[in-house]
Amino acid sequence: MDARTSYDELINLSKQTALLASCEALLSWEQQTYMPPGGVEHRGNQLALLAGMIHEQRTDPKIGDLLGELEASDLTGKPDAVEAVNIRELRRVYDRATKLPRALVEEFAKTTTVAERCWAEARVKDNFPAFEPHLARIIDLSRQMAECYGYESSPYDALMDSYEPGATCEQVTALFGRIKEGLVPLVASIIASPKQPDESIVRRNYPVDRQEILGEAAAAAIGFDFQKGRLDRTAHPFCSTIGPGDIRLTTRYNPVYFNDSFFSILHEAGHGLYEQGLLEEHFGTPMGEAVSLGIHESQSRLWENAVGRSHSFWRHFYPRTRQVFHATLHDVALEDFHFAINRVKPSLVRVDADEVTYNLHVLIRFEVEQAMLSGDLPIADVPAAWNQKYQDYLGVTPPSSKDGCLQDVHWSIGAIGYFPTYTLGNVYAAQLMNQAEESLGSLDELYAAGEFHPLLTWLREQVHAHGQCYRSAELVERVTKKAPDETALLESLRSKFGQLYDL
Known part of the structure; x- marks a missing residue:
């Protein structure tokens, strides 16, 4: 043969x-x-x-x-x-x-x-x-x-390799250490700032049926093809790839909290855009599959935060949002709404976390998983250990397991080793967005005009179309000409939130 x-x-x-x-x-x-x-x-x-x-x-x-x-x-x-x-x-x-x-x-x-x-x-x-x-x-x-x-050093390495090939606990631990060192003083400065948003704006009455309309419109606006996908409800948002032409998004709704569903939809739509951008002729082979969960998370976090929480996105999308929720937002100016959706405040729930504190939520899960796997943390003691880490890292203590160690679906589906990919995704996303800005010109001008296609096209050419041709770090370096590190992420957070909070 x-x-x-x-x-x-x-x-x-x-x-x-x-x-x-x-x-x-x-x-x-x-x-x-x-x-x-x-x-x-x-x-x-x-x-x-x-x-x-x-x-x-x-x-x-x-x-x-x-x-x-x-x-x-x-x-x-x-x-x-x-x-x-x-x-x-x-x-x-x-x-x-x-x-x-x-x-x-x-x-x-x-x-x-x-x-x-x-x-x-x-x-x-x-x-x-x-x-x-x-x-x-x-x-x-x-x-x-x-x-x-x-494995060579840790059993966690063997599990993490299923989601981020080649990543090790040693590397990720060092990355988290550098990110934490950069975030702690930024969080302290933000909390101490006399300028704070009116958080009640996003805690008003937002009828679920209208949230569904707006969320689907936002996903479609950034490029998700609903002829090849759908959006449904679930207990914990996720994106599921059934096959070419069939990508399923899910979210959950809170009638008195705008951020819960809207940014979950953008996040899952980011995953969906990646899946819809993979080349159909390569379905069923590595060239038709995502590089890693870290790269996958870079796409979801990119659309959720770098695009979806930007001021320019809302210059375009806020008039429509006020129409959909007129009774709720008729008295709220764009600047106040934008500040509210970007409030930074240590919180209990990862999916509700702001961009600045989010990686501390991931760090807690990374450490708890390693302790469970090594046997250093008995399963019965997980709630107490979780609560202590939240107090130590974020200054808040969960009043219940519902908002504590039971908040994520990942452990129940056996995804031990998955959580670090969220932070890796944030790191990759920041570098990719810097390069996209350099390649495409002012992204803010495009967003304000409702033009999201140029960014999507660029991502499909630079990231999606390559399938598993390159490992995560190699792909990022090929696109951005820089090895992945935390520099771009920390710089973007300092810049954005420095402006919002007058730091």
């Missing part, structure tokens, strides 16, 4: 697995949006079966044989060629997958399906003890998976 024939066979197997995974994604999406509570056990069995089947396909010895043959062929001669990228990344997937026994994969899928439903109920009832045994089991299974994968 010649190399081209073998390559075509490998790609065909990869696409078959992707089709099966898309069925798994659809069931997972439906579980979090429309499935009745009574279906959780059956859904767990369905997802466990699918997880096992997907795992079996990914670990088919035929794939190993094909990869071995292709790695010795001239198809790998040019590292950034489509064929070479697919061969390299499919090898990575194959090597990791073959380290996990099918029974462990199925058990993990079933456990997290049940745990997610339990988490949703426990959060509503503020009942951490009800979720505790599920979390304990997830941590135990995560340890087993880390041991199967193998």
